[in-house]
Amino acid sequence: MNNATDMFENLIGQYKGDGPYLHDGERKLIDAASGTFNLPLGYTNQRVADKLKQQIDRCTHLSSAYTKPISDHILTRLKKHLPENIDRIWLRDVSGSGAVEGAIRMAQKYTGRSGVISLFKSHHGQSLATAKISGNAFRLQNFTSSIDGSIKIPTPASELCNKESSVQSINSITDLEDFINFGSCGNIACIILEPVLGNGGNIVLPVEFYRQVRKICSKYGIVVIADEVQTGFGRTGTFFASTGYAKALKPDIIVFAKGAGGLGIPTGGILMRSALDCLESFEHSSTSGANPLSLTALNETISVIEEDNLLQHVQDNEIHLKNGLLALQEQHELVTNVRGLGYMFGFDVPSAQIAGMAIEIAGKHGLIIRGSRYGKGRAIKVRPPLTCTKAHIDEIMNKLELTFVELAKTLDTLQEVA
Ligand SMILES: Cc1ncc(COP(=O)(O)O)c(C=O)c1O
Structure with missing residues (x-):
């Protein structure tokens, strides 16, 4: 292999999918946004591959x-x-x-x-x-x-x-x-x-x-x-x-x-x-x-x-995802207006800037979530691959909980400093 090929391999080879997970070379992230909302089967699926x-x-x-x-x-x-x-x-x-x-x-x-x-x-x-x-x-x-x-x-x-x-x-x-x-x-x-x-x-x-x-x-x-x-x-x-x-x-x-x-x-x-x-x-x-x-x-x-009866699977688990997000809303005043159906949910935070902070903190906890309107909106979207199980949803909820605890602390510190 020449240098250019090596470099390309290094760049692209660091990313590896595993169902709903993305390994980015350093971290293992669960992708609650299904890529760009285009991975209903996750990053990998043996049968399709x-x-x-x-x-x-x-x-x-x-x-x-x-x-x-x-x-x-x-x-x-x-x-x-x-x-x-x-x-x-x-x-x-x-x-x-x-x-x-x-x-x-x-x-x-x-x-x-x-x-x-x-x-x-x-x-x-x-x-x-x-x-x-x-x-x-x-x-x-x-x-x-x-x-x-x-x-x-x-x-x-x-x-x-x-x-x-x-x-x-x-x-x-x-x-x-x-x-x-x-x-x-x-x-x-x-x-x-x-x-x-x-x-x-x-x-x-x-x-x-x-x-x-x-x-x-x-x-x-x-x-x-x-x-x-x-x-x-x-x-x-x-x-x-x-x-x-x-x-x-x-x-x-x-x-x-x-x-x-x-x-x-x-x-x-x-x-x-x-x-x-x-x-x-x-x-x-x-x-x-x-x-x-x-x-x-x-x-x-x-x-x-x-x-794989994925439609039934999503219908059955919808309530689990919804209740998880409603519980998050109960727990954190930063989270409002939980809405959605199937595996297509979203909620608001107070501003687009805070949405950006939440997305960044989530990444540190191994969670991918996405914002809205090219970062100009205050919505956060949670749309896991359709193949995600209840256990995956629980994992996403735990990481959202950690994210919002840390986000609230960060905002408090910023307010104290200001
Ligand atoms: C509802 C909707 N329509 C159309 C498009 C455009 O699709 P593409 O990016 O594949 O051109 C998108 C992309 O985000 C979309 O969300």
Whole structure:
């Protein structure tokens, strides 16, 4: 080996996964954020790894001329996990951003309109178009792009684990029709929403909001897109949130990515009503879309979720995770607004700065948690791999307890010094 190879090996070789654990060369961390929310099966899974290795020896690229029947096979497998009216797939992406753009294109072509309604604090991707429609405008400061007629609307307050549906959310619901009537000029193609806003801070939208969105969008012929890049593939305890907690949304299109690759293998896809299957391949495709490794990971992830009963496992353990976080909230005044479902929980701390401190202290205790809105939000997210057992959850809770004891002490010391 030459020096460059040695150096590369040293750099990459220090990281090693083991189920929900990451060894970073110095520490063993339990990852309560599932990587970047894209490791539903953890860092390692023998079964998926074996299939991937087998496929690497066969071929790692096939042009889309060959992959259509394989995509159709995936659709057949997914059908039982989809809302009834969704019966087509567009599998030509390797990222959530790409798939969201494809979904918008479908809605625009189908309706002949251009505008997109999206929510404050939403996150739909990194490309120019998806950053533009995401509800974190600070990301656009240095860039220009436009999707004619698009508007952003306030996000209803999150459902909380220990509170009833808030009145504030009902007010926002009524506004949607006003936004369409007064904030646009009949040019809205679609609304896009994450059933649980991920990056925005684990905001659980009220069921009544989904109901109203569906009703109003049907009235105006607006396509409803569920961005399930984070909520898909079991995260909320059903395969898609759109067939579980968010079923009242009855989306016309579901976008998936992240967890669909099981171990972080890049993949992204669009599921839709047949009427929306209206794109020509040259209108939305990417070189590596539906590459054999993505397809293998996707297919095997579906198998593991089904055969290991991971949906039931998450449903059974949800209460354990929720009660652990509610106990943490009881114990520490820094922790408020515990919210979530399945293995997708979050809570608030007083500020974004304190969230950053909590994440750092957690790391010292061997725990990975993540913040929100690129460090600008005050939410902390707890979303372990779906394979995590009750014992793993207990380990995460113990480390959260240690984190918040230390955080409180650190803040007290800082206050004394000031
Ligand atoms: C809800 C949602 N949609 C879309 C995206 C974009 O996915 P990707 O980063 O794979 O492009 C993300 C990424 O965080 C996301 O959370």
